[in-house]
Amino acid sequence: MDVTEADLPAHDSSDCKAVNAVLGRVGDKWSVLIISRLGDRTLRFNELKREVGGISQRMLTLxxxxxxxxxxxTRTVFATVPPRVEYELTALGHSLREPVDALARWALEHQPEIAAANRLYDQRSQRS
Amino acid sequence: MDVTEADLPAHDSSDCKAVNAVLGRVGDKWSVLIISRLGDRTLRFNELKREVGGISQRMLTLxxxxxxxxxxxTRTVFATVPPRVEYELTALGHSLREPVDALARWALEHQPEIAAANRLYDQRSQRS
DNA sequence: GGAGATGGTCACATGGACGTAACCGAGGCA
DNA sequence: TGCCTCGGTTACGTCCATGTGACCATCTCC
Structure with a gap:
């Protein structure tokens, strides 16, 4: 049987666009960190800012x-003073953690191989 | 028990760097497309260029x-004339396809929800 | 009265990602 | 002789993502 088509997950252009949109999000360092932090509990804007660390206010907002x-x-505004805004993962957000964690696990698992490949490659290109 | 630390896949800074490196690769549109194309067979430079479509020579090289x-x-140069260069996924490359495909599957599966959320959000922000 | 917290927005600068186009060198072919 | 292919490299330009710092309004606290 011909599996060459079947096991490519994204093949037509509309699928490809959707996948790329998600890949763009996941490729974004901040998005992943935020989703990770929001995984266990809801956080307020400045809590998130402190927890993530190193993110600018602008980037956090964006x-x-x-x-x-x-x-x-979800973004929930409480009309208190000073104002309070809470961010929380939706069910969709939670479901994204699963494949993202899988990827993170892969990264951790294969980190030594990648580092070794990097060293080897750099050694070779230096020799040339 | 306290799982808040345990189930975050990347917590210390070195781990975080490794994960971000991989996330950067995966976030890169071209890398994913190339890995996908190289999934079933080895391809030559210009074959890859034609298959992927829309990628510039420079970006393909990079x-x-x-x-x-x-x-x-892996990159294999055959000293024929005209020169022939074949690209092939390594075992490591193949193993990456699994979590990436999982992510792609998530994207396809939840594409309608994301699109709906987008429409809803845009509607609301237009009303304001 | 002034400073600080809160949750932003806006203007500006800059660096890196990405595309475009030219060039290359060896050989085949007309 | 000159053009084509293959697999790049290099120079250049452009645009977008991201960071920086200022500003805002309201209330509380010192």
């Missing part, structure tokens, strides 16, 4: 807006 | 170099 737009997090 | 450096593909 990233959260993107995640919200994709239906991965 | 992306392949990156993948080679990470030990995901």
């Amino acid at each position: 990233t959260l807006r993107g995640l919200e737009r994709d239906g991965l997090v | 992306t392949l170099r990156g993948l080679e450096r990470d030990g995901l593909v």
Whole structure:
């Protein structure tokens, strides 16, 4: 049987676009970190900022807006003073953690091989 | 028990770097497409260029170099004339397909939800 | 009265990602 | 002689993502 077509997950252009959109999100360092932090509990804007560490206010806002737009997090404003805004993973956001964690596990598992390949490659290119 | 630490896949900074390196690769549109194309058979440079479609020669070279450096593909030069160069997934490269395909499957599966969330978000922000 | 926290927005700068096009060297072919 | 293919490399330009720092309004606390 011909599996060459069947086991490519994204083959037509519309599928490809959807996959690339998700891949773009996942390729984004901040999105992944935020989803990871939001995994166990809801966090407020500045809590998130402190927890993630190193993210600028602007990027946090932008990233959260993107995640919200994709239906991965919910934003809840409490009209207290000072204002309080809580971010929480949606069910969709939680379900994304599974494949992302799988990828992270792969990265950790194969990190030594990648590092070794890097060293080998750099050694060779230096020799030339 | 306290699982808040245990089930975060990347927590210390070195792990985080490794994960981000892989996430960067995966977030790269071309890398994923190339790995996908190389999944079933080895391809030559221009075959790959034609198969992927829309990639510039420069980006193909750069992306392949990156993948080679990470030990995901092998580059084999045949000293024929005209020269022939074949690219092939390594075992490591093949193993990466599994989590990446999982992510792609997630994307396809949840594409309608994401699209719906997008529409809803855009509607709301337009109303404001 | 002034500073700080909260959750942003806006203007600006900059670096890196990416595309475009030219060039290359060896050989086949007309 | 000159053009084509293959598999690049290099120079150059452009655009977008991201960081920086200022500003805002409101309330509390010192």
